[in-house]
Amino acid sequence: MTTGLRLMQCGAPMREAQLPPAEDSFDVIVCGGGTAGLPAAVAATRRGAKVAIIERYGFPGGNAATSIMPCWHGIQTHHSGLLREFGHMVEDFGVGPIPLKDKHIEPEVVKILFLKLAADNGIRLYLHHLIVGAITRDGRITAVVTESKAGKRVFAARVLIDATGDGDLCFHAGADFTKGDKGSVQAMSLRFRIGYVDFARFASYAGERQEFGWGDKVRQIAERDARGERRQGIMFSSRLDKLFDLHRDRYPDLPSNTYFNCSSIRPGELSVNSTRIYNLDPTNPDHLTEAEVALRRQAWEIWRFLRDNIPGFADSVITETAAQAGVRESRVIVGDHVLSVEEGMAGAQFGDSVQTCCVRFDSHDKARYETGGTGGLCDVPFGCFIPKGLEGVLTTGRCVSCDHLMNSAFRRMENAFQSGEVAGTAAALAAINGTTPRNLDVGRLQRELTGSGFNVRQTLPLVAGPG
Numbered sequence: 426m427t428t429g430l431r432l433m434q435c436g437a438p439m440r441e442a443q444l445p446p447a448e449d450s451f452d453v454i455v456c457g458g459g460t461a462g463l464p465a466a467v468a469a470t471r472r473g474a475k476v477a478i479i480e481r482y483g484f485p486g487g488n489a490a491t492s493i494m495p496c497w498h499g500i501q502t503h504h505s506g507l508l509r510e511f512g513h514m515v516e517d518f519g520v521g522p523i524p525l526k527d528k529h530i531e532p533e534v535v536k537i538l539f540l541k542l543a544a545d546n547g548i549r550l551y552l553h554h555l556i557v558g559a560i561t562r563d564g565r566i567t568a569v570v571t572e573s574k575a576g577k578r579v580f581a582a583r584v585l586i587d588a589t590g591d592g593d594l595c596f597h598a599g600a601d602f603t604k605g606d607k608g609s610v611q612a613m614s615l616r617f618r619i620g621y622v623d624f625a626r627f628a629s630y631a632g633e634r635q636e637f638g639w640g641d642k643v644r645q646i647a648e649r650d651a652r653g654e655r656r657q658g659i660m661f662s663s664r665l666d667k668l669f670d671l672h673r674d675r676y677p678d679l680p681s682n683t684y685f686n687c688s689s690i691r692p693g694e695l696s697v698n699s700t701r702i703y704n705l706d707p708t709n710p711d712h713l714t715e716a717e718v719a720l721r722r723q724a725w726e727i728w729r730f731l732r733d734n735i736p737g738f739a740d741s742v743i744t745e746t747a748a749q750a751g752v753r754e755s756r757v758i759v760g761d762h763v764l765s766v767e768e769g770m771a772g773a774q775f776g777d778s779v780q781t782c783c784v785r786f787d788s789h790d791k792a793r794y795e796t797g798g799t800g801g802l803c804d805v806p807f808g809c810f811i812p813k814g815l816e817g818v819l820t821t822g823r824c825v826s827c828d829h830l831m832n833s834a835f836r837r838m839e840n841a842f843q844s845g846e847v848a849g850t851a852a853a854l855a856a857i858n859g860t861t862p863r864n865l866d867v868g869r870l871q872r873e874l875t876g877s878g879f880n881v882r883q884t885l886p887l888v889a890g891p892g
């Protein structure tokens with residue numbers, strides 16, 4: 426029995442007669458070039474498939490890039506297959522923290538290396554294409570419809586992968602989906618970076634005010650900066666929000682019910698994850714507009730508060746805000762299997778497991794911010810990737826079939842990335858063998874994944890960390 430499930434209103438497939446003919450046809454089309462989408466495309470193309478990625482922005486990288494999100498919590502221990510390869514690529518690139526030794530990756534490096542992976546693997550990129558529809562025949566998705574400055578375009582594929590995070594492709598095809606806990610999703614947040622922080626001064630203050638819970642991390646950042654170290658990221662999560670509460674009258678846009686969660690991956694800089702807004706639907710454009718305005722005001726208010734009140738921030742500036750409000754949770758497509766919190770708590774094992782979910786629960790709910798505990802490490806059965814009632818399509822990343830709390834663990838980047846490798850491998854096998862993902866021999870898929878060094882079931886300990 427899964428908790429918090431509620432079916433929401435479905436989209437509707439488009440009428441083919443009203444659309445231009447398909448311009449090109451692929452074995453596999455990956456919808457969304459983000460954390461899960463790019464590895465999905467690489468995995469598919471390496472198995473001989475002709476692959477395209479369709480992406481709404483001018484760069485790949487997804488939330489790792491658009492939310493300037495540097496923390497890949499499980500990557501030091503929980504890496505296999507393509508994720509391990511990607512970790513080594515980042516190390517060789519030589520910019521920013523070293524992910525297999527440290528839990529951080531510089532977001533700009535994700536953008537450029539995802540582009541390199543696409544080019545090196547012969548993946549056709551369609552950037553600046555927004556997915557606005559799906560064409561289905563007898564319950565099978567056969568093509569995706571995009572909108573761009575040039576109007577509508579149609580691209581056909583034997584198998585499609587929904588890697589949009591929000592489940593847009595499956596939504597347009599009429600799939601069942603859930604949204605959060607009875608419609609209430611985790612908070613949206615806008616990350617931002619503050620540059621020119623004097624960490625030596627900040628560390629003196631932090632040392633005196635240990636009640637805010639930053640431990641010795643701020644001092645470690647100061648020491649790192651003094652050494653001129655460029656390849657070490659340091660994260661701390663403090664309760665500076667308790668101080669916010671004392672100053673709300675002078676700083677009315679400070680967020681409430683939050684934490685002060687920061688990473689420093691560049692000298693003199695903090696990447697801050699502290700803004701948040703609740704009770705808005707990230708697939709409703711009016712709600713998104715409200716979120717963008719409120720979260721940007723919060724970011725500048727937090728900076729103003731730090732500049733005025735915390736030693737070391739007097740000469741700081743906001744050097745970057747994320748490209749958009751970060752979405753932790755939206756539509757989750759109901760699959761043949763819905764991975765539940767009970768299964769996560771029990772460390773469930775499945776014969777048809779294709780990956781491990783490795784990071785513990787981290788649900789930024791308004792009523793109960795739940796992070797930690799021992800639950801969340803479990804096998805992920807292949808049925809989670811197959812949208813119920815649809816053929817010719819797989820999900821990957823944040824929209825893979827889980828209940829609300831389980832999704833708070835599965836959405837994490839190392840899980841999302843590795844789910845991409847699963848979906849891409851499955852899609853290529855199905856396309857090349859003339860079958861559908863649902864009818865794939867899962868044993869064959871497991872052998873294919875294992876053969877490229879990928880862990881299809883639990884072998885490693887659970888990973889912690891908020892995000």
Ligand SMILES: Cc1cc2nc3c(=O)[nH]c(=O)nc-3n(C[C@H](O)[C@H](O)[C@H](O)COP(=O)(O)OP(=O)(O)OC[C@H]3O[C@@H](n4cnc5c(N)ncnc54)[C@H](O)[C@@H]3O)c2cc1C
Pocket residue numbers: 456457458459460461462479480481482485486487488489492494496497498554555556557588589590591593613614615616698750751752753821822823824836837838839841891892
């Ligand atoms: C504020 C915040 C903090 C977080 N902190 C952490 C953390 O500390 N550690 C961690 O591991 N995870 C964290 N996460 C979660 C994690 O970053 C995401 O859940 C994960 O990256 C999702 O991967 P994905 O591939 O499913 O989606 P994404 O990476 O978002 O990729 C989806 C891609 O699809 C594209 N797309 C979407 N819709 C369309 C469309 N209609 N047409 C064309 N393209 C489309 C998008 O542009 C994007 O490139 C955080 C998330 C947020 C918002």
